[in-house]
Amino acid sequence: MTKKPARRSIVSSFGAMSLNASEVQADEKTLDVAPAPSLPTTPRVPAGVIGAAQRTLSDIREERDRLQAIVDAGIAGLAELNAELIDPSPFPDRLPDDGSAAFDDFKRSIAEDGQRVPVQVRPHPDAPERYQVIYGHRRVRAARELGIPVKALVRQLTDTDLVVSQGLENASRQDLSWIEKAVFARQMEGAGVRARDIRGALSIDDPELARMRSVWRAVPSDMIIAIGRAPKVGRPRWVELAALLAADPVKITTAWKILSADKVRAELSDVRFQIVLGSLADANKSTEAFxxxxxxxxxxxxxxxxxxxxxxxxxxxxxxxxxxxxxxxxxxxxxxxxxxxxxxxx
Structure with missing residues (x-):
């Protein structure tokens, strides 16, 4: 005698999968289900440190997507804050701009069309009734200069959560230059964020993070700021500059002399970088050939x-x-x- 296939409920077959109440009746009526063909099983990755890191980043991404869905759906709950009560993030991710034209256009669009996308802030850990930006610095600045309130989502975040969340937001922004991403990676490392979380937040691999480290360790922070965003300068030339400075610390003094010249300071950041790199490279060639x-x-x-x-x-x-x-x-x-x-x- 052949046995009929076992009758299983949807709930018992699919465990924790959540279904719409209209799809699952309260009495959990059973259905006849044909036996599934056997498939080769793939061993599961054990839950270890890598799994924990992935869950951390996954949680933050899901939270970001949830907040974006709230904004897209127009659901209420956004706070309107006085821009004067919002301080910058303790981990800046922007170098000085070359000019104000782009920001002026941005501020004009806020004035004409309003703030369409809210910023994210957290309560200031040391100053009651004040806030710190997670991301949306330009929107806060524009609102402050226009004298209008800022639409904001308020989140409770530790320093580590803040920089990881900020990094995830940065990863989707196309206008950050390579050196700005490297500087932010340094900010995260300085805050104690683990390397795997930095890589995940900025969507980079371990060799790229190592190259970023080589640059920020060889090129002084204030020199990077003095050069600026250099949006057209990519990783290879920053690595070249770092190698020149690391090989001979005297070149740091030379680079500062170049950057202190009025005519160099007046140039755009891409040009400032090229002047410094070109001068150091030419000096290196001349001394080697004598x-x-x-x-x-x-x-x-x-x-x-x-x-x-x-x-x-x-x-x-x-x-x-x-x-x-x-x-x-x-x-x-x-x-x-x-x-x-x-x-x-x-």
Missing amino acids: NLEMAAGGGRSVGKAVFGEREIRLKVDAKAAIEFKAFFKQELPALIERFEASRVER
């Missing part, structure tokens, strides 16, 4: 002197090496005395 032939009056050469930016090397021919070594050792004290005397005379 060789001096060590030749006697009769023209016979005994070797070469190679002058680097911070070192001098003597390359003596093998035939003259032993004699030159003894001679140089004997003459060196007198040569140093002459050098010191010349410094005093100056």
Whole structure:
């Protein structure tokens, strides 16, 4: 005798899947379900640190999508805040703009059409009745200058949650330059955000985060600010600049001298960057190429002197090496005395 297939309820078959009340009757009527063909099972990834990190980022993304759905549906509940009570995020993600034209256009659109998308803020952790921006800095600035209230969603966030949420928002913005993303990654790392969360928030991989670290560790923060957003300058040239500064810290002083010139400060940030990089690269080439032939009056050469930016090397021919070594050792004290005397005379 063949047995009839077991009768299973939708609820028992699909467990936690939520269905519309109109689709599932209160008495959970049963249905005949044909046996499903057996499929090869795929081993599940164990819930560990990676799973926890993914859940954290997934939760924040879901929260962002939920808030966006609220805005799109026009559901009430948005707060209208005095712009004067809203402070910047403690983790800035923007470098100074080259000019005010773009912001003026943005402010004009707010004045004419109103604020269509709310900002997100959190209660200020140290100042009652004040707030800090999660994202929407330009909207807050525009409202402050126009003297109008700011439409805002208020969320309770820790510093870590704030920078991760801010990073997720940044990942979807196309106008952030590469160095701005690198600076924000540094902000997140400084706040104790784990590397995997930084990668997830900015949609970057581990090699890219390593390149960002190499830049922000070699190029001083105030120098990055002095150069500016440099929107047309990508990762390769920032990495090149970082390598030049890391190889010789003296070049940091040189770069500051270049940036302090009035005519350089007046240029756009892309041009400022190119002037600094070009000057340091040219100086590097000139010092590497300076060789001096060590030749006697009769023209016979005994070797070469190679002058680097911070070192001098003597390359003596093998035939003259032993004699030159003894001679140089004997003459060196007198040569140093002459050098010191010349410094005093100056």
